[in-house]
Amino acid sequence: xxxxxxxxxxxxxxxxxxxxxxxxxxxxxxxxxxxxxxxxxxxxxxxxxxxxxxxxxxxxxxxxxxxxxxxxxxxxxxxxxxxxxxxxxxxxxxxxxxxxxxxxxxxxxxxxxxxxxxxxxxxxxxxxxxxxxxxxxxxxxxxxxxxxxxxxxxxxxxxxxxxxxxxxxxxxxxxxxxxxxxxxxxxxxxxxxxxxxxxxxxxxxxxxxxxxxxxxxxxxxxxxxxxxxxxxxxxxxxxxxxxxxxxxxxxxxxxxxxxxxxxxxxxxxxxxxxxxxxxxxxxxxxxxxxxxxxxxxxxxxxxxxxxxxxxxxxxxxxxxxxxxxxxxxxxxxxxxxxxxxxxxxxxxxxxxxxxxxxxxxxxxxxxxxxxxxxxxxxxxxxxxxxxxxxxxxxxxxxxxxxxxxxxxxxxxxxxxxxxxxxxxxxxxxxxxxxx
Amino acid sequence: xxxxxxxxxxxxxxxxxxxxxxxxxxxxxxxxxxxxxxxxxxxxxxxxxxxxxxxxxxxxxxxxxxxxxxxxxxxxxxxxxxxxxxxxxxxxxxxxxxxxxxxxxxxxxxxxxxxxxxxxxxxxxxxxxxxxxxxxxxxxxxxxxxxxxxxxxxxxxxxxxxxxxxxxxxxxxxxxxxxxxxxxxxxxxxxxxxxxxxxxxxxxxxxxxxxxxxxxxxxxxxxxxxxxxxxxxxxxxxxxxxxxxxxxxxxxxxxxxxxxxxxxxxxxxxxxxxxxxxxxxxxxxxxxxxxxxxxxxxxxxxxxxxxxxxxxxxxxxxxxxxxxxxxxxxxxxxxx
Numbered sequence: 178x179x180x181x182x183x184x185x186x187x188x189x190x191x192x193x194x195x196x197x198x199x200x201x202x203x204x205x206x207x208x209x210x211x212x213x214x215x216x217x218x219x220x221x222x223x224x225x226x227x228x229x230x231x232x233x234x235x236x237x238x239x240x241x242x243x244x245x246x247x248x249x250x251x252x253x254x255x256x257x258x259x260x261x262x263x264x265x266x267x268x269x270x271x272x273x274x275x276x277x278x279x280x281x282x283x284x285x286x287x288x289x290x291x292x293x294x295x296x297x298x299x300x301x302x303x304x305x306x307x308x309x310x311x312x313x314x315x316x317x318x319x320x321x322x323x324x325x326x327x328x329x330x331x332x333x334x335x336x337x338x339x340x341x342x343x344x345x346x347x348x349x350x351x352x353x354x355x356x357x358x359x360x361x362x363x364x365x366x367x368x369x370x371x372x373x374x375x376x377x378x379x380x381x382x383x384x385x386x387x388x389x390x391x392x393x394x395x396x397x398x399x400x401x402x403x404x405x406x407x408x409x410x411x412x413x414x415x416x417x418x419x420x421x422x423x424x425x426x427x428x429x430x431x432x433x434x435x436x437x438x439x440x441x442x443x444x445x446x447x448x449x450x451x452x453x454x455x456x457x458x459x460x461x462x463x464x465x466x467x468x469x470x471x472x473x474x475x476x477x478x479x480x481x482x483x484x485x486x487x488x489x490x491x492x493x494x495x496x497x498x499x500x501x502x503x504x505x506x507x508x509x510x511x512x513x514x515x516x517x518x519x520x521x522x523x524x525x526x527x528x529x530x531x532x533x534x535x536x537x538x539x540x541x542x543x544x545x546x547x548x549x550x551x552x553x554x555x556x557x558x559x560x561x562x563x564x565x566x567x568x569x570x571x572x573x574x575x576x577x578x579x580x581x582x583x584x585x586x587x588x589x590x591x592x593x594x595x596x597x598x599x600x601x602x603x604x605x606x607x608x609x610x611x612x
Numbered sequence: 613x614x615x616x617x618x619x620x621x622x623x624x625x626x627x628x629x630x631x632x633x634x635x636x637x638x639x640x641x642x643x644x645x646x647x648x649x650x651x652x653x654x655x656x657x658x659x660x661x662x663x664x665x666x667x668x669x670x671x672x673x674x675x676x677x678x679x680x681x682x683x684x685x686x687x688x689x690x691x692x693x694x695x696x697x698x699x700x701x702x703x704x705x706x707x708x709x710x711x712x713x714x715x716x717x718x719x720x721x722x723x724x725x726x727x728x729x730x731x732x733x734x735x736x737x738x739x740x741x742x743x744x745x746x747x748x749x750x751x752x753x754x755x756x757x758x759x760x761x762x763x764x765x766x767x768x769x770x771x772x773x774x775x776x777x778x779x780x781x782x783x784x785x786x787x788x789x790x791x792x793x794x795x796x797x798x799x800x801x802x803x804x805x806x807x808x809x810x811x812x813x814x815x816x817x818x819x820x821x822x823x824x825x826x827x828x829x830x831x832x833x834x835x836x837x838x839x840x841x842x843x844x845x846x847x848x849x850x851x852x853x854x855x856x857x858x859x860x861x862x863x864x865x866x867x868x869x870x871x872x873x874x875x876x877x878x879x880x881x882x883x884x885x886x887x888x889x890x891x892x893x894x895x896x897x898x899x900x901x902x903x904x905x906x907x908x909x910x911x912x913x914x915x916x917x918x919x920x921x922x923x924x925x926x927x928x929x930x931x932x933x934x935x936x937x938x939x940x941x942x943x944x945x946x947x948x
Binding site for chain 2: 383500
């Protein structure tokens, strides 16, 4: 193993212990050996010492919703390229979605992802497994075997299961194996041919709208079934104010319900679609500014538990099309932290809240021992300069696809160094400047 | 307001030695890009084009040597013919291309076709496409002017201009009139372009449709919204009927029917003599075609004395001649 590492003079923010202090972190053998306010007592003389110059030191981010193209669509993204993008964004663990070719619905495929991640990836890749065989929404997959193979949770990826009976069976069986379910909610009938938020703006563009009820109706159904079955249920992504009201009410009744929101829905709104910009065609769609504010309020109140990037690489072939025909999705691993920091700089929320939603909460929901800075935990963390000004440049993104919703965005604050198990996996200072 | 505008446009003409000012746009993608003066300018130019089609020798050499491509991803006999005749009357070489959209990769075809056609150095491409925004996307990929001949439920600017020209011929003005647009507003690009144009010209616009055919936010685009023909047509100067695309009902069974039945739709929203009696006695009746007689309009009204539907078709050629001339002769050698 490498020499022990001490990072001193850091602003250590750890949502799990609710601490925000100037201090030092002592890393040995890939785990956190000690953490202290001020200096590490009896500092070992053989340790490499790094001065963080008062910058933020946070637990590594855990992104609960990441799509890659491996296996099947490696030209969009491989696990390796996604992990480089993640490291650049301070993400030290991500849950990869089962929407691959073939779909991750079998223990052997979960095993493939885990092995591929071990050899190719510099961060922790946590495979989720398909709720139904082949993501077809017909019959449930082998939850027990999938869990044994290493699936961290169940997900139907981009798809949303429509049958209440099938969901009831899946929730019940998942509860049996104590596997969490993260379900994307979208009523197929109400969504119909809709491609963006329903309203004046969609009407003006001549595009078919998706009403908020396409989310709130299946959300209510899922929450009732979750309480009926006792499953650890995570509403993968909510986008509108009414969903926050429903969640706030129902979460009081059950501690095993949680909900996530995409950074896109927290930082952008439907007007960003502009003149048919397909990088802003997302699922769920970008909603109104009122909905965005309701989501932030939900985040501050703890109703929204997690923030994810929804990283979804799509190539030019499927994006450079008329809006209604283009694929949904945007990449986001590299911009997740900086975009979330916008909400802090705009004083809509605070640093502890956004970090909690990307570290401690996802770790609790998934049952991970990461997402915190405590003695004995894996040394997964990042250092960020909260005021570093930078502009998102499509050409310098690590992802194989460039469909970012933050192209040319001006950010204050950037991840400078990322560590996984004590190893430096990203260093901003080693990046070749783009001239 | 209207006098002021007339004065200003007259003043602009005077500054140009009596000529219409050059058209300030490269493409015609939608009415939303035009202001009142652009619209008046185009209507004035269209007026000048009307007599050309009525004289024995119907051609002018203003677009001689220019190449016009009509690229239609959606079937349309009348709009394509109208653009073809307009181009030919101005001396352009016109090529028609119909692209079958039933192939899987529609978008791929669009960009590929745009790149291919652009390499052939056309001067203008007239595009119709079933997806909203497709024409604008194509315009970003070519080096020539692009005219939107209808994109999904977004815009159909030449239809709105020809409607305005027809109204102006009959009412001698546009500003201050009350215009009712009736029928399938939700799926109509004609309705959107007309609402934008008439809104810019200070018209009192009304939309009339069952709630199922009213898109959300429509109250912000029209002056008034009605669900009853009798209420909405009261004192209207112009009645615009829209085509009910009921043929899509049976073709695709996965979609919900647009209306429970034709007979119910006709009973409540079809234009007949009784409903028309609520409008002003001199109200004119318009329809972008092709009509469904007995669905949205009584044949007796469609072919009756107050119908200006065939005149709309004639004005369509004039408007399209004016737009082709405006886009391709922005240097100023255009006809007057």
